[in-house]
Amino acid sequence: MRRHWHYLAVSRVVTQRFGSLLRKCAVRCALCAVMVSFCPVLAAQDIVVNPSVSQPSVAKSTLRAIFGMRMRNWSDNTPITVFVLRNDDPVHTAFSKEVLNMFPHQLQRAWDRLVFSGTGQAPVVVNSLQEMAEKVAATPGAVGYLKRDMIDDRLRVLIVQ
Secondary structure, three states: OHHHHHHHHHHHHHHHHHHHHHHHHHHHHHHHHHHHHOOOOOOOEEEEEOOOOOOOEEOHHHHHHHHOOOOOEOOOOOEOEEEEEOOOOHHHHHHHHHOOOOOHHHHHHHHHHHHHHOOOOOOEEEOOHHHHHHHHHHOOOEEEEEEHHHOOOOOEEEEEO
16 A cells, blocks of 8 residues: 555656646647648749749849849849738748748838838739739739649749759
8 A cells, every 4th residue: 555655656746747848748749730731731832933034043032132022123124023922821921931031020021111111012912822823924024932733834933043
């Protein structure tokens, strides 16, 4: 009987000391499961342009300048029209983080600064990837991003160096 009491006391001490750690591990495992379930949303994305854009590739810094609305013309002086999804869209979040190495709120802050200071404009916000494909295909000088499986012959992929 005494031995049984000892095991209960040890069990209580272990629970007190490591209970919060076990709860944290359980929460982290649950978060990982949720993140893995969103993996199809975060599929590979490519930068797409209207076929009228003659530039075959851009540097990553140039791409950040384009989507940050600091670069307004292509190398042939054609105006750039930038299309993006809403800030809360998972595809936009993945694009911002993975391709531009920025958070969506950082991009939004940069766009707001340009608009409110009167020195620039915000990109055109579209509601879906299908709408982005249609708008980029129909607008000369346009740039956007799409999942690889959505790119058709109306668009051209811009290589990021």
